[in-house]
Amino acid sequence: MIIDRLENAEAYVKLHPAFARAFAFLRRPDLAELALEKHPIDGGRLFAILSKAPGKVKTEALLEAHRNYIDIQYVIAGCDEMGYKPLTSCGQIHTPYDGGKDILFFADPPESWIKFPAGSFAIFFPQDAHAPMAGSGEIHKAVVKVAVE
Numbered sequence: 439m440i441i442d443r444l445e446n447a448e449a450y451v452k453l454h455p456a457f458a459r460a461f462a463f464l465r466r467p468d469l470a471e472l473a474l475e476k477h478p479i480d481g482g483r484l485f486a487i488l489s490k491a492p493g494k495v496k497t498e499a500l501l502e503a504h505r506n507y508i509d510i511q512y513v514i515a516g517c518d519e520m521g522y523k524p525l526t527s528c529g530q531i532h533t534p535y536d537g538g539k540d541i542l543f544f545a546d547p548p549e550s551w552i553k554f555p556a557g558s559f560a561i562f563f564p565q566d567a568h569a570p571m572a573g574s575g576e577i578h579k580a581v582v583k584v585a586v587e
Contacts (some may be wrong), residue, residue, distance in 0.1 A: 439522055439568070441552060444512065446551040450561065454508065456484045460582040463544065464512050464559070469523040469580060478516030483585040488514075493573030498552065500532055501544040501567040508584040511570055516577040520560060521548025528567050 440450060447461040463479055466472075476566045493516070503525050511520070523546060530545035539545055548569050554560060562568045564586060571577060 439563070439566045441554075442559060443557050445557075445561060447559070449498045453561075454584060455587070456480065456584045457510075459484060460486075460510050460584055463582060464510070464580060467489050470514050470578065479582070483587075484583070486580050486582045488578075488580050490576060490578040491571065493518065493575060493577050495547075497574045498568040501528060501546055501548060501569045502529075503528070503542050503544070503564065503567045504562075505535070505541045505542075505564055506540045506586055508564070508586060509568070510559055510582040510584065511554075511561040511568075512580045512582070513556050513561065513584050514578040515556050516575050516582060517556070518570060518577045518579060519551050519573040520554060521551050521572065522587075523547075523549045523567045525567050529546045530539045573581040 451458040459479055472488050474488050474490055479485055503522055528544045528546045531541040532545040535542040
């Protein structure tokens with residue numbers, strides 16, 4: 439897991455060939471005005487999902503993990519408090535892996551919670567279970583899905 443602010447994103451572009459395009463999308467001046475839907479960047483290999491919803495209480499934010507995609511979760515407005523736990527420490531499956539949606543949910547509680555104010559992002563790799571969308575108030579975010587390759 440990587441945690442930082444968008445102005446420092448350049449430090450991470452060498453980690454994956456698609457990260458430069460992913461961060462370029464997040465720097466769009468019209469990002470906050472884009473429709474709340476899926477936005478293709480490079481077909482199924484790189485795309486963004488924009489959402490806006492009220493934050494959940496921590497007990498309702500389930501840990502999730504992905505096998506085929508890396509998540510870059512960027513907070514446009516509001517404050518998302520995301521839970522984290524290494525995948526190797528997770529054991530209680532809540533919902534089995536769905537290959538079509540590339541997601542698995544765990545019933546385990548996160549081992550830590552981190553607040554992400556607007557302008558912050560987290561990169562979650564397949565070994566990082568994460569519980570997004572906890573917090574109070576409305577959270578506006580972009581999640582860029584990057585194929586692992």
